[in-house]
Structures are given as structure tokens and as C-alpha cells.
Amino acid sequence: xxxxxxxxxxxxxxxxxxxxxxxxxxxxxxxxxxxxxxxxxxxxxxxxxxxxxxxxxxxxxxxxxxxxxxxxxxxxxxxxxxxxxxxxxxxxxxxxxxxxx
Amino acid sequence: xxxxxxxxxxxxxxxxxxxxxxxxxxxxxxxxxxxxxxxxxxxxxxxxxxxxxxxxxxxxxxxxxxxxxxxxxxxxxxxxxxxxxxxxxxxxxxxxxxxxxxxxxxxxxxxxxxxxxxxxxxxxxxxxxxxxxxxxxxxxxxxxxxxxxxxxxxxxxxxxxxxxxxxxxxxxxxxxxxxxxxxxxxxxxxxxxxxxxxxxxxxxxxxxxxxxxxxxxxxxxxxxxxxxxxxxxxxxxxxxxxxxxxxxxxxxxxxxxxxxxxxxxxxxxxxxxxxxxxxxxxxxxxxxxxxxxxxxxxxxxxxxxxxxxxxxxxxxxxxxxxxxxxxxxxxxxxxxxxxxxxxxxxxxxxxxxxxxxxxxxxxxxxxxxxxxxxxxxxxxxxxxxxxxxxxxxxxxxxxxxxxxxxxxxxxxxxxxxxxxxxxxxxxxxxxxxxxxxxxxxxxxxxxxxxxxxxxxxxxxxxxxxxxxxxxxxxxxxxxxxxxxxxxxxxxxxxxxxxxxxxxxxxxxxxxxxxxxxxxxxxxxxxxxxx
Numbered sequence: 001x002x003x004x005x006x007x008x009x010x011x012x013x014x015x016x017x018x019x020x021x022x023x024x025x026x027x028x029x030x031x032x033x034x035x036x037x038x039x040x041x042x043x044x045x046x047x048x049x050x051x052x053x054x055x056x057x058x059x060x061x062x063x064x065x066x067x068x069x070x071x072x073x074x075x076x077x078x079x080x081x082x083x084x085x086x087x088x089x090x091x092x093x094x095x096x097x098x099x100x101x
Numbered sequence: 102x103x104x105x106x107x108x109x110x111x112x113x114x115x116x117x118x119x120x121x122x123x124x125x126x127x128x129x130x131x132x133x134x135x136x137x138x139x140x141x142x143x144x145x146x147x148x149x150x151x152x153x154x155x156x157x158x159x160x161x162x163x164x165x166x167x168x169x170x171x172x173x174x175x176x177x178x179x180x181x182x183x184x185x186x187x188x189x190x191x192x193x194x195x196x197x198x199x200x201x202x203x204x205x206x207x208x209x210x211x212x213x214x215x216x217x218x219x220x221x222x223x224x225x226x227x228x229x230x231x232x233x234x235x236x237x238x239x240x241x242x243x244x245x246x247x248x249x250x251x252x253x254x255x256x257x258x259x260x261x262x263x264x265x266x267x268x269x270x271x272x273x274x275x276x277x278x279x280x281x282x283x284x285x286x287x288x289x290x291x292x293x294x295x296x297x298x299x300x301x302x303x304x305x306x307x308x309x310x311x312x313x314x315x316x317x318x319x320x321x322x323x324x325x326x327x328x329x330x331x332x333x334x335x336x337x338x339x340x341x342x343x344x345x346x347x348x349x350x351x352x353x354x355x356x357x358x359x360x361x362x363x364x365x366x367x368x369x370x371x372x373x374x375x376x377x378x379x380x381x382x383x384x385x386x387x388x389x390x391x392x393x394x395x396x397x398x399x400x401x402x403x404x405x406x407x408x409x410x411x412x413x414x415x416x417x418x419x420x421x422x423x424x425x426x427x428x429x430x431x432x433x434x435x436x437x438x439x440x441x442x443x444x445x446x447x448x449x450x451x452x453x454x455x456x457x458x459x460x461x462x463x464x465x466x467x468x469x470x471x472x473x474x475x476x477x478x479x480x481x482x483x484x485x486x487x488x489x490x491x492x493x494x495x496x497x498x499x500x501x502x503x504x505x506x507x508x509x510x511x512x513x514x515x516x517x518x519x520x521x522x523x524x525x526x527x528x529x530x531x532x533x534x535x536x537x538x539x540x541x542x543x544x545x546x547x548x549x550x551x552x553x554x555x556x557x558x559x560x561x562x563x564x565x566x567x568x569x570x571x572x573x574x575x576x577x578x579x580x581x582x583x584x585x586x587x588x589x590x591x592x593x594x595x596x597x598x599x600x601x602x603x604x605x606x607x608x609x610x611x612x613x614x615x616x617x618x619x620x621x622x623x624x625x626x627x628x629x630x631x
Contacts, residue, residue, distance in 0.1 A: 007287075014280060017276070021269075021273050027265060027269070030269050031269075031272075033273075034269070034272045034273055034276055037273065037276035037277070037279075037280070038276050038279065040280065041276065041279045041280050041283045044280070044283040044284070044287065045283050045286065047287075048283065048286055048287035048291060049291065052287060052290045052291040053290070053291025053292075056291055058234075058286070058291060058292075058293045059283075059286060059291065061234065062233065062234050062237075062283075062286070062293065065234055065237065065238055066237070066279065069237070069238065069241045069245075072241070072245055073241065073245060073268075073272050076245050076248055076249060076268065077248075077268050077269075077272065080248065080252050080261065080264045080265050080268055081265065083252065083255045083261050084258070084261040084262065084264075084265055087256070087257075087258045087261055088258055088261070096262045096265065096266070098258060098259050098262050098343070099259060099262055099263060099266070099338075099339040099342050099343050100339070
């Protein structure tokens with residue numbers, strides 16, 4: 001297996017994540033797209049770590065940090081979605097239009 | 102392993118200020134758990150004392166010869182020290198103005214303080230982060246706690262909406278930033294320390310590759326989100342309008358300064374190979390920010406939105422200093438941020454005071470305020486005029502130095518554009534001042550007619566008063582007595598080794614042992630001269 005395949009996989013996953021981010025109307029789906037973006041980065045880091053830095057494995061350590069932070073971000077994100085659902089009874093992004101000029 | 106030995110090996114003394122803040126944070130958290138809601142009488146003062154103690158500890162870090170710590174993860178050079186001071190001071194001033202605001206909204210003060218201190222901590226670590234993992238973790242510490250602060254008024258749908266927008270845009274931009282960082286890790290052949298990355302990129306001959314440019318663009322996208330530069334600014338007006346005003350004050354100064362610290366460190370030490378390209382991209386961002394921020398601000402009717410667009414414009418001015426790449430450029434940028442800290446937080450303190458007394462932040466509601474509350478009018482006018490750059494207030498000298506540095510470095514178009522847009526900005530700042538001062542008594546707005554009697558003895562009002570008066574005094578005097586600040590900013594740049602190789606063209610490289618260093622230096626020389 002060559003390094004390029006992993007990078008292509010990561011890039012494809014990243015593009016899918018961006019696509020989901022731009023087109024989703026449901027806030028939960030947007031959060032899921034962000035997870036895709038972060039996982040694309042994780043694949044990237046793991047691939048680089050295995051091929052270029054097998055002795056230092058800094059990329060694998062980095063991945064653990066990214067997973068942890070992604071969990072924290074998802075927790076905060078879901079909490080915010082929950083509180084907005086309590087106040088507005090919807091998680092549709094198009095409905096959130098209180099703030100605009 | 103011996104603990105003291107470990108501390109000495111990691112050079113852990115460099116994060117003493119952050120340690121003090123962590124201790125304060127825990128004290129506030131546990132104290133609140135034990136005592137209960139009555140703790141709100143003392144927690145803000147404990148938090149402020151902790152932040153000021155951190156500033157004192159930072160004073161002793163100044164010009165620390167042994168600044169690299171945690172095996173290269175954290176660099177406590179003078180540049181990071183000054184940015185950490187700015188961030189800690191902005192948090193301290195924010196706490197002063199948030200006591201009454203949070204109490205009046207009926208939410209818990211201690212939790213607010215804990216999250217705010219965490220955000221400060223993230224910002225301070227970000228200012229000194231010298232390694233990719235450290236950069237990302239501190240970036241997210243600041244980010245996640247800012248989302249929480251933004252949504253702190255959880256019963257207010259506007260605050261919810263602001264938090265959701267901030268979270269979604271922030272999380273996606275940090276993911277993009279992270280993708281750029283992962284490419285950087287790969288291109289350098291598995292290095293995460295910024296200085297090693299540069300050396301390896303030059304040694305691997307990938308310094309002109311398309312991958313490095315992609316990494317650069319993604320990293321700039323992440324940074325530009327933090328400093329709210331156009332076209333990554335869309336969140337700014339919404340978040341500023343919806344979130345609690347003290348939080349906005351912190352975001353506009355603390356979070357933004359942390360972003361600038363990250364920008365300097367990351368771009369200067371990890372991307373010297375594409376120095377021309379990043380200067381070009383940042384110049385474009387600076388121009389767009391100055392134009393869009395200042396022009397759109399003209400049409401705003403809400404005070405918080407006005408300050409949101411004004412802060413976008415101000416970020417554009419500060420970016421001029423970043424783009425120049427000269428010693429004077431960096432120094433003028435730090436000088437401006439120091440002044441911006443006081444004038445912008447002063448402006449926000451006045452808006453908070455007005456909102457607390459009248460419950461609105463529409464600009465038209467300010468008309469005739471002079472008759473009812475002269476102190477508030479004076480302070481808000483001074484801060485706004487200073488933001489606009491009217492002599493002899495502090496903001497004028499900040500802009501003067503920035504534009505002078507730009508002119509010296511030959512960035513004539515940037516400076517001209519800066520001058521034109523600051524004239525535009527004066528117009529909308531003066532509009533507010535005129536509204537407050539000139540109106541006849543019969544033109545007074547409803548909010549001002551029903552203005553409650555000024556009473557500073559309500560719980561939590563004293564800190565706000567202290568904040569307002571402090572901002573007023575510093576904004577009016579910092580201009581005339583600007584020499585110490587000016588020297589401070591200059592020394593911060595002079596004493597930072599990182600900024601030296603790109604600046605000095607005559608002196609030999611401080612560390613010729615690093616592989617690829619000679620190439621790097623000649624290249625940056627070309628980039629500067631060409």
C-alpha cells in the first residue's frame with residue numbers, strides 16, 4: 001500500500017464532510033459532518049505517522065488528542081443544540097434567523 | 102522519578118502564570134461548590150486577583166533567556182509574554198464588567214468565571230504554543246470555552262442561536278485549520294515543532310510544492326476565523342449581537358489577540374518558505390477587512406453590531422502591521438493591540454452599563470443621554486473617538502505608529518487605504534457621539550426619558566464603575582504618555598529571537614547549526630528585499 005491512497009481517502013472524506021456542512025439543514029447533521037472532517041484529519045495523521053515517522057509516532061499521539069477534543073466539541077455542540085431545541089422546538093438551520101441585519 | 106527534577110527538566114517555570122490561573126479556576130469552582138450561591142460576593146475578586154498575579158508572574162518571565170519549555174512545546178519568549186499580558190488583562194477587565202450583568206440575568210456567576218478563565222488559559226497557551234499539538238489543543242480550549250460563554254444565557258433564544266452559529270462555524274474552521282496542520286506534519290516528514298518543520302521542509306525540497314501552499318491556505322483560514330478577518334467574518338456580527346455583552350468584550354480583545362499571537366508565531370516560524378505568498382494573502386485579507394468592516398458599519402442600527410463591524414475593521418488595521426514583516430511593523434501591531442485593549446473594553450463597559458439601565462442597545466436609544474448620565478456619555482465618547490483615531494486620544498497614536506511603520510516599509514497602498522477607511526470609521530463613531538451629546542431635551546429617546554437614577558450602590562455596580570473609569574483614564578492618557586507602552590512593544594519584538602532572522606538582514610544567523618538554516622535566511626532576505 002502506498003501513502004497516496006491514504007491521503008486520497010482522507011481528502012475524499014474531507015470533501016464529503018465539507019459537502020455535508022454546506023448542504024445540511026439539520027443541525028445534528030452539520031455536527032456529524034464536522035466529525036467527518038476531523039476523522040479525515042485523523043486518517044491523514046495516522047498515514048503520515050506510519051510512513052514518515054514510524055519511530056516518533058507523533059501523528060498517532062496527535063490523533064488521540066484530536067479524538068479527545070472532537071468528543072468535547074461534540075458534547076458542547078449537542079448541549080447547545082439541546083438548549084436551542086428547548087427554546088425553539090426545532091433544529092432546522094433555516095429557522096434560526098433571529099440574528100441578521 | 103523525582104518531581105522537582107522533572108520540573109527542572111521540562112523547564113516548567115515558564116508556565117507559572119498559567120499555573121496561577123489554573124489554581125484560581127479550581128479555587129473558584131470548588132469554593133462555589135462548597136459555599137453555594139452566596140459565593141458570588143467574593144469569587145469575581147478572587148478571579149481578578151489570580152489574573153493580576155499571573156500578570157505579575159509574567160513580568161518576571163520577561164526576557165527569559167531559557168524560554169523553551171516542555172521539550173519544545175511551549176515558548177515563553179517576550180512576544181508571547183506581552184500577548185499573554187494582553188489576554189489576562191482583557192479577562193480581568195471583562196470580569197469587572199460582567200459581575201452585575203450576570204447577576205441581573207439570574208445565572209450562576211462562578212460557572213461564568215470558570216469558563217472565562219478556561220478561555221483565558223487557552224488563549225495564553227496559544228500565544229506561546231511552539232508545537233502543532235499544543236497549538237491545536239490550546240486553539241480548541243479557547244474555542245470550546247468561547248462557544249459555551251456565547252450560549253451562557255441559555256433561556257435567551259438569541260444567545261442560543263449565536264452559540265450554535267459560532268460553534269458550527271468555529272468547529273468547521275478549526276477542522277480546516279487542523280487539516281492544514283496535518284499536511285504540514287506530513288510535508289516536514291513527521292515533525293511537530295515549528296522550527297524543526299521549517300528546517301525539514303527546506304531539507305526535503307518541498308518548499309515550493311503545492312502541498313505547502315494548500316497547508317498555508319488552510320492554516321490561514323483557521324487563523325482568520327479567530328481574528329475575524331473578511332471573508333471569514335460571517336459569524337462576527339451575529340455572535341456579537343446575540344451573546345452576552347461581557348463575552349463579546351472578551352472575544353473582541355482576548356480571543357482576537359490570541360489569534361494574532363498564533364498568526365505571528367505560526368506564519369513566521371513555520372512558513373518562511375512561502376513568505377511572499379502569505380504576505381500577499383494577508384495583505385488581501387487586511388484590505389478586505391478594512392473596507393468591508395468600516396463600510397458595513399455605517400448601516401448598522403444596533404450598537405453591538407456596530408462594534409462587531411468596527412472590530413472587523415480594526416482587525417484589518419492590525420493586520421497591516423503583520424503584513425509588513427518589519428520590526429516596526431510587529432511592534433506597531435503590539436502597540437495597537439495594547440491600546441485597543443483599553444479603548445474597546447471601555448466602549449463595551451459603557452454599552453453594558455447602558456443596557457443594564459435601559460435594557461436596549463439600539464443606537465437611536467442613546468440620543469440625549471448627556472442630560473441624564475454625563476459620566477457614561479463622556480466615557481463612551483472618549484472610547485469611540487479613540488477607536489476612530491481622533492488626536493490626542495490613544496487610538497490616534499496607535500494608528501499613527503501603524504501607518505508610519507507601513508509607510509517606512511513601502512506599503513503605500515495599504516496605508517492609503519487604511520487612512521481612507523479610518524476617515525469612514527470616524528463618521529460612524531461620531532454619529533453615536535453626536536446622538537448622545539447634541540440632541541435637545543425634547544428629542545430624547547424613550548429609553549433615556551425613563552432613565553433610572555444613577556445608583557452605584559447596587560451589588561456588582563462598583564466593579565463596573567471601576568472598569569469604566571479605568572478605561573476612561575487609560576484611553577485618554579495612554580496617548581499622551583504612550584512612551585512606556587511604545588518601548589514595551591518595541592522591546593518585545595527586539596527580545597524575541599524568532600522574529601530576528603526575518604528582520605535583520607546583516608547579522609549572522611543565531612543558530613547556524615540547524616540544517617538548512619542558511620538557505621532559509623537567504624530566502625527570507627530575498628523575500629524582504631524583493
